[in-house]
Amino acid sequence: MGRKQNDAEPGRYATLILLLIGVISCTLVYTLATVAFGSGGGNLGFGSLKLIDGVGSGDNAEGEFGVESGECCRGVDNLELWGPAVKWGTDFKFNSSVGCCRACKAMCSGNDGPCLCDTWVYCGNKEACGSKFGECWLKKQKDSLAPDRQEAGQTVIWTSGLVYGKGEGIIGLETEYGTMHIKLYPDCAPYSVSYILELMALRHCAGCQFHRAEGRGQFWDSQGSHVPNAPFGPPFALIQGTLEAQGTPFRKAPKEACPTIKRGTIAWVGSGPEFFISLANHEEWRRDYTAFGSVLPEDMSIAERIAQLPTKSEVWNNVNVSVLEKPVPLVLQRIKTSNGDAKGES
Incomplete structure (x- = not known):
């Protein structure tokens, strides 16, 4: 008597076929986008900034590139932007740089209105930050197109980002x-x-x-x-x-x-x-x-x-x-x- 066919086999083959179709589809989309810009x-x-691979935010609180929900909230690692504070980090803390960034964005009126905050500075490395871990400093620049930079480099524990509101x-x-x-x-x-x-x-x-x-x-x-x-x-x-x-x-x-x-x-x-x-x-x-x-x-x-x-x-x-x-x-x-x-x- 012949062996009874395993009921799980068709499902396994179907899964493999669907996976293969997905890979081919992604490859076609990537190829189309690539050939559009042949040369x-x-x-x-990037001047004096050191380029950091991956999400420059001190953590990975959001999905890839921070746009899973349609919102960007990225910053530059090892950079401390200066300027008058509108929220003092010693009393204003978050578990992620994304929270700090969103707090700055929340100080803009409407979806793209004038912003009381245009700079956020966050300390997200527990070991390096020590007692400063989680501090979120919200600031306002005199010139948002030429932000005041305190210091930058591998020894800097801060991550900084900018937010541009309406007309900025x-x-x-x-x-x-x-x-x-x-x-x-x-x-x-x-x-x-x-x-x-x-x-x-x-x-x-x-x-x-x-x-x-x-x-x-x-x-x-x-x-x-x-x-x-x-x-x-x-x-x-x-x-x-x-x-x-x-x-x-x-x-x-x-x-x-x-x-x-x-x-x-x-x-x-x-x-x-x-x-x-x-x-x-x-x-x-x-x-x-x-x-x-x-x-x-x-x-x-x-x-x-x-x-x-x-x-x-x-x-x-x-x-x-x-x-x-x-x-x-x-x-x-x-x-x-x-x-x-x-x-x-x-």
Whole structure:
């Protein structure tokens, strides 16, 4: 008599098949996101900041990149930002840096209103902090685009982060076609934003430019939504460039948070200094890139205009791309704000 088939076997095979399908799906999404930026490369420098792998928050209180619930709350390890305190850490403690960050955000009116706190400083290493463990200092900077730094380095026990409210953390990306106002995300990508602020302080960006431009074609509508059953490119609905100033040394950029790529999102390609501005909503690229800011909606017409400039075809890593016949130089610019309205600094 033949052996009775084990009832558990079909279930085991089905599980293996589902697992294999999942792996293949993830690989396809990653490949699609990678080929979109064929020649992105280079290394990125972050001045005097030491790059820490993983979540720069002194702990792992949230999921990967701190955006599981749609919220970023990241900081820079081994950095103590200074400034007038609005909450004294000796009397204000949390079990995680995320709690400290959220306490700072809670001092902003509305979802993105003016903030009484724009800096949080937390001590999260029990052994190194000793009696200071859990201290959360909330502060307000005189200039949030040039925060007051007390000290940085391996011996510093503090983790620090910035929070930008309404009308804060906005810089200009100036081109001959107009200035795009950029809202920075220091809570999602603190190392990237720190680099951008250092680059802006140079008051020049020789070599910074847009060199690739691809419109939305027929694949996305004017709001950036993907048309059902349409391909995802090419064209890939983006403009791409570099933020590498000539004469400035670069090191590899760390992987930071990547909320869903939407119309207007600015993110690094790989480890930088290549970057892109998305002209459409690219949910299929989630977590593939470090997003460090977004173009204000009213300025997206400038990005669209650049996307319509004359281009020539090239092949990057077996992918057809559209390269600008004449690169568009760009300059980072400080922006003055008045009642939430952004204006270029004279």
